[in-house]
Amino acid sequence: MAVKLIRLFGDPVLTTPALEVTVFDKELRNLVRDLTETMQDAPGAGLAAPQIGVSLRVFTYDVDGEVGHLINPALDLSEDLQDGPEGCLSLPELTYDCIRAMSVIAKGMNMYGEPVTIHGSDLLARAIQHETDHLDGIIFIDRLDDENRKIAMKEIRQTEWFGAPPTVKISPHSLSNGLL
Numbered sequence: 168m169a170v171k172l173i174r175l176f177g178d179p180v181l182t183t184p185a186l187e188v189t190v191f192d193k194e195l196r197n198l199v200r201d202l203t204e205t206m207q208d209a210p211g212a213g214l215a216a217p218q219i220g221v222s223l224r225v226f227t228y229d230v231d232g233e234v235g236h237l238i239n240p241a242l243d244l245s246e247d248l249q250d251g252p253e254g255c256l257s258l259p260e261l262t263y264d265c266i267r268a269m270s271v272i273a274k275g276m277n278m279y280g281e282p283v284t285i286h287g288s289d290l291l292a293r294a295i296q297h298e299t300d301h302l303d304g305i306i307f308i309d310r311l312d313d314e315n316r317k318i319a320m321k322e323i324r325q326t327e328w329f330g331a332p333p334t335v336k337i338s339p340h341s342l343s344n345g346l347l
């Protein structure tokens with residue numbers, strides 16, 4: 168297991184739809200462990216495989232002490248919505264209010280290829296939606312309205328990390344929880 172470099176906004180892997188997992192082998196289990204370790208080191212509430220440069224449909228989460236992972240997720244979203252601050256380990260130092268479904272039923276597989284269903288609400292639902300978006304090449308600022316997205320893009324361009332070569336591990340330890 169290893170803590171991996173987290174890819175930052177601007178890296179093309181983050182805007183590329185990830186591939187379905189078809190082989191449930193030791194390599195996949197190592198990926199889940201690397202994702203979990205990298206997420207917990209950051210620390211973050213979730214991490215998707217493309218964020219460590221692996222374009223496969225796998226994510227991990229750590230919400231309210233519940234740590235897990237999901238492979239090839241399919242989501243059933245509630246009609247009830249929630250609005251609140253959202254952040255992303257690939258966009259250090261920035262949070263924006265983002266509207267999400269209040270609860271979600273997520274079906275997929277675990278790392279052994281067994282079917283699993285996760286029922287999430289509040290932050291867990293937010294995390295599952297955020298990470299599944301990553302697997303579709305969607306970054307959460309894509310979910311903001313035009314005005315807020317413009318503000319976000321301006322603030323991103325003003326960060327020290329944007330456009331910098333990805334040679335130094337970004338350590339967002341100064342940030343509180345809620346990072347995905």
Ligand code: ZN
Nearest residue numbers: 255256257347
């Ligand atoms: Zn994210």
